[in-house]
Amino acid sequence: MMPTPPITFSPPPTRRQALACTGLTALAGLAALAWLPGCASAGPPRYSVRLAELQQALAGRFPRSYPLAGVLELQLHTPQLALRPERDQLNAVIALQANGLLLQGRQPQGLLDVDFGLRYEASDRSLRTDRVQVNTLRLQGLPAGLSQQLSRHGASLAAKALDGLVLHQLRPSDLALADGLGVQPGPIRVTAQGLTVEFVPRR
Template structure:
């Protein structure tokens, strides 16, 4: 009898500690979450590049893997992207760059975190004539959308979410923090 009570007491404390850890240090109102560090995001997005984007048969832009940065103050990611311009309208290849910012969304069909709401800064090509750079910048938003649309930054594996799935939770809001992305888990809708 004494062993059974001791076992129940230990089991009860363990469950309470486990529940507290799941809920986090902020108390019962906090949502359980999953964090993806910046290095892991950088590695995943690097696998999706380079990407080629044709411009009206005049030239091709080859966009290299972005160097990601966290922008927690606006809940977005930013990136500096190197780009090469080459093709029939140019005599040689020209290296340039541009900045981009984007929000994130969760895609349930493949459990991925994807770029969306893309904002592009001007493309800069130091070796191109200003008129040509201006022409390329006129197509800039379309080019960025083609190069970055729905780029997968991370894919949740079943083992990453198994505990949450068992509790009837699903990925919800994505928050950019100083350490990476935090995906909150919320109750599944019936």
């Protein structure tokens, strides 16, 4: 994983905190996060992930295939991600291919366009897709009956197939200092560069 920007906190550093930050600076290349209060000028703690990292993680999880109504199989290729910070969402455009006996050897091509938010899954420290919304789903060259099946069930299938997909996974070392400070991952924000995970007090 690429190095992430340091975390920022608001209180001014005490002498003890300043000494601790000096030690953390020496380990910055390993930890990627500086958790102690006073290590930066202002603001809550944050963890950042760049768009290129998210795209790279998805490349290893595709193509993926899903059955449609028992008569068709949709193959989804690697999504091309785009940031939508104005809506706090990501967009994904995915090339599709259909396979099935009823197609008689043809492999219609198409496109799936979706928007989605994100959530944090504590069980495996992952950032996952959430609230998937299908904008466009089309396949060229389907027989009329299969086209109706796609219209009836395709959007629901696509949303379920992409919901909960892992985009990024934090390492135990990324959270070690956070655990000691009693904070945990909270809201996930979409920025012009990627994702920012804000940390909140542990309940």
